[in-house]
Amino acid sequence: MQAPLVDNAAPFVCKLANVSFAYPPPHRVVALSDVSFEVGQGESVALCGPSGSGKSTLLALLGMLDVPTSGEYLFGGLSAADLGPEKRNHLRARHVGFVFQAFHLIAGRNVIDNVAASLLYIERNRGLRERRARECIDLVGLGHRCWHHPNELSGGERQRVAIARALAVGPSLILADEPTGKLDSATGQAILQLLRDSSEAGLVIATHDAAVAQTLDRTVTMCDGKIQSSG
Ligand SMILES: Nc1ncnc2c1ncn2[C@@H]1O[C@H](COP(=O)(O)OP(=O)(O)O)[C@@H](O)[C@H]1O
Numbered sequence: 001m002q003a004p005l006v007d008n009a010a011p012f013v014c015k016l017a018n019v020s021f022a023y024p025p026p027h028r029v030v031a032l033s034d035v036s037f038e039v040g041q042g043e044s045v046a047l048c049g050p051s052g053s054g055k056s057t058l059l060a061l062l063g064m065l066d067v068p069t070s071g072e073y074l075f076g077g078l079s080a081a082d083l084g085p086e087k088r089n090h091l092r093a094r095h096v097g098f099v100f101q102a103f104h105l106i107a108g109r110n111v112i113d114n115v116a117a118s119l120l121y122i123e124r125n126r127g128l129r130e131r132r133a134r135e136c137i138d139l140v141g142l143g144h145r146c147w148h149h150p151n152e153l154s155g156g157e158r159q160r161v162a163i164a165r166a167l168a169v170g171p172s173l174i175l176a177d178e179p180t181g182k183l184d185s186a187t188g189q190a191i192l193q194l195l196r197d198s199s200e201a202g203l204v205i206a207t208h209d210a211a212v213a214q215t216l217d218r219t220v221t222m223c224d225g226k227i228q229s230s231g
Pocket residue numbers: 023027028029030031049050051052053054055056057058
């Protein structure tokens with residue numbers, strides 16, 4: 001189902017060049033200063049650093065939920081700021097999968113509905129949405145839980161549903177914010193392996209857990225909104 005990224009010639013999924021970001025008034029917190037890095041196709045990057053260092057803000061920019069205050073963010077070779085909100089929303093729905101620490105599943109809806117919801121934007125046919133949802137649910141090993149509601153699942157199973165939802169669109173970029181933070185370490189390792197193995201997309205995981213970071217291709221360490229080290 002994966003749609004090609006807009007500019008196939010770009011050697012990266014996305015790229016930040018000297019990006020700064022300040023939250024708007026009244027707080028005007030400068031959350032990112034002069035951040036530059038890129039994510040290659042199929043590359044996995046750990047985003048490390050203490051609480052408040054800017055990891056979640058950076059993920060929001062990578063997912064085009066916000067745009068830089070200065071500097072440039074390229075997604076698939078296109079400048080996010082130039083695209084405008086509608087095109088950004090469209091690109092996000094088709095190409096970006098989010099996984100959060102708190103899962104963010106729809107209460108009162110079963111697993112299939114939760115996963116199929118991510119396809120509403122891009123597939124009109126409900127039967128095809130559900131078929132694709134089932135494929136992804138099988139992929140994360142939850143085929144036997146399709147009719148459960150989120151409150152009828154364990155924490156690890158909920159995160160698997162969130163991953164199935166993120167994978168359903170065939171994303172070019174998966175962004176995960178502390179995805180193992182609420183899970184015991186064995187379950188967390190399994191979730192991590194699933195994220196690494198189940199997609200050829202670029203993967204960025206914000207984590208304060210060095211053990212998580214070690215399993216990815218590369219680590220970018222943040223401090224006070226700046227990149228402290230990268231490699
Ligand atoms: N919505 C917001 N409005 C104003 N300041 C914010 C907002 N969200 C986060 N911040 C501030 O931006 C900085 C970076 O926060 P965040 O990106 O959440 O860090 P991390 O994810 O590394 O803990 C912090 O100083 C935080 O207080």
